[in-house]
Amino acid sequence: MINGLKPAQRISLSDNIVEQLTGLIAREVLKPGERIPSEKQLCQEFGVGRTSVREALKSLSVMEFWSRMPGMERSFLPTATDISSAPSNGDCSSTVRW
16 A cells, blocks of 8 residues: 555536636636626536536625626626636636636
8 A cells, every 4th residue: 555645536517617718817818807608618628517517606606707698698707816827637716816
């Protein structure tokens, strides 16, 4: 037995989507104020169902990475006051201030 190893964890589809999108935000591929694709387009891009995309968007909303604008067909990233580099695991919650 090797000391220090932890059991492998499965990551949910929605968590994977969150990691990918927060990574894109941190690398400024997705810029503050920019439109993000519709749920349907995100489903096609990630190869997942709407439930996974909606769950991911809900998580991003709680983390204040995006918000749905009333009356708009698409969602927008909020304006960022400061974006610094993200850790390699994609968790930007402590490095991005909105």
